[in-house]
Amino acid sequence: MKTLRVGMVGLGLVSTSHWKGYASHEGAEVVALCDRDGERVRHFAERYAVGETYTDYDEMLDRAELDLVDIATPTFLHAPMAYRALERGIHVHCEKPFCRSVGEGKQLEQLARARNVQVLVGETYVFISAHRKARQLIEDGAIGAPRQIRQRHGDWLERVPARIDTGPSDRSWRLDGRASGGGRYPWIFDHAVHFFATAEYFALEDPIEQVFALRAEGVEGHAQGGARHDPYAEGGVDVPIITWQHASGRCQGIWTRSERLNGQYDYRRGFSTTISGEKGMIEVLGEGGAHLDWAGRPVHLILYRAGMPSETFRFDEGGDDVWDSEIAYYSRGHEGQIHHLIDSVLAGTAVRYGAAQGTQAVRCTLATIRSAEEGIPIGVGDIEDDFTAY
Numbered sequence: 001m002k003t004l005r006v007g008m009v010g011l012g013l014v015s016t017s018h019w020k021g022y023a024s025h026e027g028a029e030v031v032a033l034c035d036r037d038g039e040r041v042r043h044f045a046e047r048y049a050v051g052e053t054y055t056d057y058d059e060m061l062d063r064a065e066l067d068l069v070d071i072a073t074p075t076f077l078h079a080p081m082a083y084r085a086l087e088r089g090i091h092v093h094c095e096k097p098f099c100r101s102v103g104e105g106k107q108l109e110q111l112a113r114a115r116n117v118q119v120l121v122g123e124t125y126v127f128i129s130a131h132r133k134a135r136q137l138i139e140d141g142a143i144g145a146p147r148q149i150r151q152r153h154g155d156w157l158e159r160v161p162a163r164i165d166t167g168p169s170d171r172s173w174r175l176d177g178r179a180s181g182g183g184r185y186p187w188i189f190d191h192a193v194h195f196f197a198t199a200e201y202f203a204l205e206d207p208i209e210q211v212f213a214l215r216a217e218g219v220e221g222h223a224q225g226g227a228r229h230d231p232y233a234e235g236g237v238d239v240p241i242i243t244w245q246h247a248s249g250r251c252q253g254i255w256t257r258s259e260r261l262n263g264q265y266d267y268r269r270g271f272s273t274t275i276s277g278e279k280g281m282i283e284v285l286g287e288g289g290a291h292l293d294w295a296g297r298p299v300h301l302i303l304y305r306a307g308m309p310s311e312t313f314r315f316d317e318g319g320d321d322v323w324d325s326e327i328a329y330y331s332r333g334h335e336g337q338i339h340h341l342i343d344s345v346l347a348g349t350a351v352r353y354g355a356a357q358g359t360q361a362v363r364c365t366l367a368t369i370r371s372a373e374e375g376i377p378i379g380v381g382d383i384e385d386d387f388t389a390y
């Protein structure tokens with residue numbers, strides 16, 4: 001079996017999870033590391049015994065003879081860094097959000113096709129075991145055709161101490177309108193891509209066509225409950241509710257923010273989704289979740305079916321590395337997506353969350369921000385290629 005030579009750029013919060021994905025697959029080896037912070041790159045290289053280190057990305061691309069590059073830098077760098085790798089015929093694993101405009105995403109998609117290389121967008125929500133099981137049940141017809149998707153975003157509490165390095169202390173790029181890509185809505189831009197990706201995943205790829213988001217004014221600057229590494233503490237506007245319509249016209253969705261960033265109290269932690277179908281319903285736990293209750297028992301997925309006994313599932317994978325959560329997100333989710341990319345590159349098969357999907361999630365997120373600003377529903381297809389939120 002060929003071993004892919006991997007270079008990683010951006011050694012912050014999410015990079016250790018990526019590292020573990022490469023280190024646990026015999027088809028890849030991380031041979032080069034890059035971070036603009038020389039101390040970070042040196043520490044990372046020592047800890048994981050990687051020979052080549054760089055503080056300049058282009059130098060790494062020119063010298064390290066890579067097959068695959070892993071991009072985990074702040075969002076404004078994703079598209080330019082992915083472009084420079086694809087130009088050289090190097091496969092790309094790029095963190096979400098994939099780009100800051102639809103035009104950027106389309107350009108990357110075309111370039112990858114022209115160079116015949118793969119792009120996997122790091123959309124971890126479609127690689128968590130609980131979500132994959134829910135999708136399998138839906139595909140198998142357990143609830144009939146999905147008709148409504150209801151997502152709830154509760155507090156994510158950080159594990160103390162976290163099991164992995166949670167990144168540099170200055171992560172203020174996340175609050176910057178340009179660097180994050182989100183303008184007045186940096187949190188929404190960074191996270192809503194997950195929610196739209198999950199909705200389309202559970203709707204069996206029925207694309208989201210229209211979005212209507214509600215805006216909350218004068219929101220106080222609550223730090224995200226328990227997540228000490230996250231800098232989201234600024235006040236201002238927020239989007240507490242998003243609703244959407246899928247293209248078939250037969251499935252609709254809603255996402256609600258139910259945690260302290262918006263000054264809410266809600267006892268339940270983590271991201272969870274309820275998918276109602278024609279003949280049944282699934283409730284499933286995602287990132288940061290503690291557990292769902294089933295007759296006093298902690299479970300992670302509940303399948304309800306008309307006229308049949310309910311079934312419950314647990315995914316005991318050792319919990320999360322960052323969140324105080326039973327769902328293995330920063331561990332198994334990221335590992336799963338990286339293994340999938342390595343397998344796809346080696347087999348020459350298409351990845352299941354590529355440039356087109358990553359761009360569509362950004363398109364829906366931009367429609368959300370425009371909807372919040374204008375107070376009207378926005379057609380996702382009406383987002384112009386050059387529209388940005390900053």
Ligand SMILES: NC(=O)c1ccc[n+]([C@@H]2O[C@H](COP(=O)([O-])OP(=O)(O)OC[C@H]3O[C@@H](n4cnc5c(N)ncnc54)[C@H](O)[C@@H]3O)[C@@H](O)[C@H]2O)c1
Nearest residue numbers: 010011012013014035036037072073075095096124167171
């Ligand atoms: N899929 C997920 O679950 C998940 C989780 C966390 C973060 N993310 C995404 O990953 C990306 C990175 O987020 P993070 O929280 O790890 O960021 P971070 O701020 O913790 O780390 C970013 C790193 O990039 C380095 N960097 C900045 N500019 C650079 C440059 N020009 N060249 C080389 N290195 C540079 C910084 O020094 C820092 O070490 C973001 O886009 C974020 O949305 C995804």
